[in-house]
């Protein structure tokens with residue numbers, strides 16, 4: 246059981262203060278309008294250093310540990326998942342460049358990511374390849390000092406607002422080189438909903454939730470990128486570079502799930518004390534009390550798994566097993582907790598006016614993105630088996 250030191254509690258308190266003051270008052274109405282997070286909120290997050298946390302001081306970041314990132318993520322997601330999710334993009338792009346980029350690439354992009362001037366999106370999934378990362382087909386062909394990109398990507402969240410996309414592209418079409426034929430290319434682009442026709446076009450994908458962050462289907466057509474934007478400067482490393490950032494991304498995603506579940510739980514707890522039936526608050530019925538007890542226990546179990554994975558990572562040890570377990574468990578947990586929260590609201594849980602529906606809709610995404618639960622279970626199971634020699 247992780248008991249947080251005072252320093253961590255201070256970080257949590259500050260993040261909660263920001264979320265309550267700046268995000269909570271607008272989250273519900275914007276959600277019901279299907280609106281994106283206001284850019285002002287993103288700017289305020291940047292000013293608070295939330296995008297700089299994982300970037301070392303050497304590159305104008307704050308050099309904070311994974312547990313700190315976990316706490317901030319949890320607090321932001323407790324109020325609005327999409328706000329906690331903005332940070333995911335900085336972690337992925339920042340991690341790809343920090344772990345796999347050349348020194349020149351680090352100096353070029355990391356300070357901008359830390360300050361919020363560079364807003365990244367992660368462009369990996371394709372219409373015909375989702376879980377099968379090694380099956381990506383978007384083609385990047387080297388021509389002199391450029392790469393020419395052709396092909397579709399889909400579900401690319403934040404692609405409209407991003408000015409940098411880390412695109413997983415096939416540089417070697419040899420079918421026998423699935424994993425080894427992929428490279429990560431940093432694509433600089435103009436932000437905006439119109440993209441850059443005719444070379445980059447895109448359209449938002451209508452969804453059942455997660456409205457604050459829109460996801461897009463994209464198409465690259467003879468899109469030119471300077472060859473110097475190949476992350477790491479050597480072709481064929483893209484798949485491995487991506488796997489290298491998944492530990493942090495999964496821990497942060499588990500933290501997002503804990504935050505959403507906590508938000509749903511608190512809303513249900515409050516409602517249960519206010520809603521009167523049979524002449525007393527429904528919170529006095531044992532069935533409701535037990536529901537709340539199970540919800541709180543499940544959330545705490547998810548939180549502890551997540552903190553443990555973060556601490557293991559921060560200690561420098563391999564933590565893919567723990568990160569996978571945290572993501573797997575929290576995805577189930579948040580689905581269950583948000584559904585129970587909606588149930589406690591009764592008919593009002595189904596109404597747009599009350600907050601329960603937001604948590605429930607957002608809670609469903611966790612079994613799908615950042616690796617589906619089926620794939621997550623594969624990751625965990627592989628680590629439980631004896632390693633093949």
Ligand SMILES: Cc1cc2nc3c(=O)[nH]c(=O)nc-3n(C[C@H](O)[C@H](O)[C@H](O)COP(=O)(O)OP(=O)(O)OC[C@H]3O[C@@H](n4cnc5c(N)ncnc54)[C@H](O)[C@@H]3O)c2cc1C
Nearest residue numbers: 367368369370374375376400401402460614615617619620
């Ligand atoms: C709201 C949202 C935001 C997203 N944001 C991004 C983003 O910013 N960038 C990005 O690149 N992607 C993003 N994604 C894409 C997401 O990562 C993929 O949807 C996910 O990886 C699953 O891929 P798929 O949708 O193609 O499903 P598929 O891979 O086709 O899977 C379909 C079903 O088959 C199961 N399955 C597949 N393979 C196996 C297997 N080997 N064993 C057992 N079961 C299997 C899956 O678990 C799933 O249940 C986002 C998705 C959503 C919905």
